[in-house]
Amino acid sequence: MSSHRNFVADHVTGIPRSGIRDFFDIVQSTPGVISLGVGEPDFVTPWNIREAAIYALERGRTQYTSNLGLLKLRESISTYVAAKFAVRYDPKNQILVTVGVSEALDLALRAVLNPGDEVVYHEPCYVSYSPSVVLAHGRPVPVVCRPEDGFAVTARAIEAAVTPRTKVLMLNFPTNPTGGTMTRVQLEEIAAVVRRHDLLVLTDEIYSELTFEGDHVSFASLPGMAERTIFLHGFSKAYAMTGFRIGYACGPVPLIEAMMKVHQYSMLCASIIAQEAAIEALENGADSTAEMREQYRLRRNYVVKSLNDLGLSCHLPRGSFYAFPSIRDTGLTSRDFALGLLREEKVACVPGGAFGACGEGFVRCCFATAFDQLEIAMDRMAKFVGRAKRG
Numbered sequence: 001m002s003s004h005r006n007f008v009a010d011h012v013t014g015i016p017r018s019g020i021r022d023f024f025d026i027v028q029s030t031p032g033v034i035s036l037g038v039g040e041p042d043f044v045t046p047w048n049i050r051e052a053a054i055y056a057l058e059r060g061r062t063q064y065t066s067n068l069g070l071l072k073l074r075e076s077i078s079t080y081v082a083a084k085f086a087v088r089y090d091p092k093n094q095i096l097v098t099v100g101v102s103e104a105l106d107l108a109l110r111a112v113l114n115p116g117d118e119v120v121y122h123e124p125c126y127v128s129y130s131p132s133v134v135l136a137h138g139r140p141v142p143v144v145c146r147p148e149d150g151f152a153v154t155a156r157a158i159e160a161a162v163t164p165r166t167k168v169l170m171l172n173f174p175t176n177p178t179g180g181t182m183t184r185v186q187l188e189e190i191a192a193v194v195r196r197h198d199l200l201v202l203t204d205e206i207y208s209e210l211t212f213e214g215d216h217v218s219f220a221s222l223p224g225m226a227e228r229t230i231f232l233h234g235f236s237k238a239y240a241m242t243g244f245r246i247g248y249a250c251g252p253v254p255l256i257e258a259m260m261k262v263h264q265y266s267m268l269c270a271s272i273i274a275q276e277a278a279i280e281a282l283e284n285g286a287d288s289t290a291e292m293r294e295q296y297r298l299r300r301n302y303v304v305k306s307l308n309d310l311g312l313s314c315h316l317p318r319g320s321f322y323a324f325p326s327i328r329d330t331g332l333t334s335r336d337f338a339l340g341l342l343r344e345e346k347v348a349c350v351p352g353g354a355f356g357a358c359g360e361g362f363v364r365c366c367f368a369t370a371f372d373q374l375e376i377a378m379d380r381m382a383k384f385v386g387r388a389k390r391g
């Protein structure tokens with residue numbers, strides 16, 4: 001075989017593989033595992049939404065759409081976002097339909113970052129954030145959130161991380177993996193920092209429909225913030241539509257225009273079938289979302305109580321479908337805990353370190369799993385923790 005130079009770009013070589021996916025590979029090759037691992041609803045997409053996708057196919061809706069997405073979908077998004085988040089975006093030029101929030105996040109970063117621009121974000125956080133910033137040639141600057149603050153981020157911590165090179169602040173509330181949420185007052189304190197340092201905010205509110213305590217407040221709805229905020233949202237969590245790969249970004253015209261250019265040349269448009277299904281979700285999906293939220297609430301209450309009872313201190317996630325208990329008292333690292341639990345008791349959870357260095361000492365347990373499975377998982381975890389604590 002002839003030898004050749006390393007073709008992979010340095011900045012790609014430098015980013016790790018997702019800790020979640022690595023774990024998922026082990027889970028799939030171990031029979032009988034109960035997975036609290038991957039952050040995915042266990043519900044199938046509601047039937048009326050699936051039917052809308054089938055009907056789109058039946059009508060021969062198999063073409064490209066406008067780069068921005070179907071106008072009808074953008075109109076539905078505009079109405080929904082105005083009603084739910086109290087911000088109004090013009091369907092003509094302030095809304096871009098994307099291939100999930102994943103693409104929206106990537107487009108936003110690629111559209112706004114110059115090489116070396118710093119992006120401040122809060123950790124523990126979704127595994128994509130830091131790599132997405134690096135892939136867009138930015139510099140990720142994490143700020144630590146703590147369980148004693150309910151995993152909210154403080155304005156003081158953000159301000160301490162800001163430098164003259166900071167351009168973007170990324171927020172995700174309710175948070176993956178901690179379920180942390182923010183009050184209006186806490187968000188307003190952050191808005192003051194954003195104004196003082198002239199920052200752009202990317203707010204990923206994908207879990208907003210899964211808020212169990214208090215009202216969800218969108219950062220974009222705060223006075224003066226819509227003009228410096230890109231609002232990211234999608235259908236994966238609220239409507240159990242992960243496989244449809246559909247989401248959207250809303251924001252100021254020049255920023256959506258810049259994102260649209262990147263999207264136009266890299267993705268062209270989101271799938272028309274998914275877009276048709278998304279219209280149905282927004283128009284007739286509210287009851288299904290409410291039912292799923294209620295199920296998640298019951299499961300959350302059960303899982304958090306069980307974790308605390310079995311000796312893993314766990315704060316109450318106010319949103320999302322994740323519990324993030326501390327495993328420090330077992331004396332194990334997060335990775336050894338998760339690997340041991342998987343091998344000995346066949347329960348999969350994700351080591352907290354996958355979500356940033358400050359996630360070490362925790363594991364993420366996704367409770368988007370059927371109640372009877374959660375009961376078995378908690379029994380198995382109790383056995384494992386009992387053994388680990390006895391040493």
Ligand code: PMP
Binds near residue numbers: 099100102126172236
């Ligand atoms: N943001 C967060 C915080 C997430 O947890 C996820 C999915 N786990 C995404 C974005 C990606 O969502 P989508 O399926 O819309 O790409």
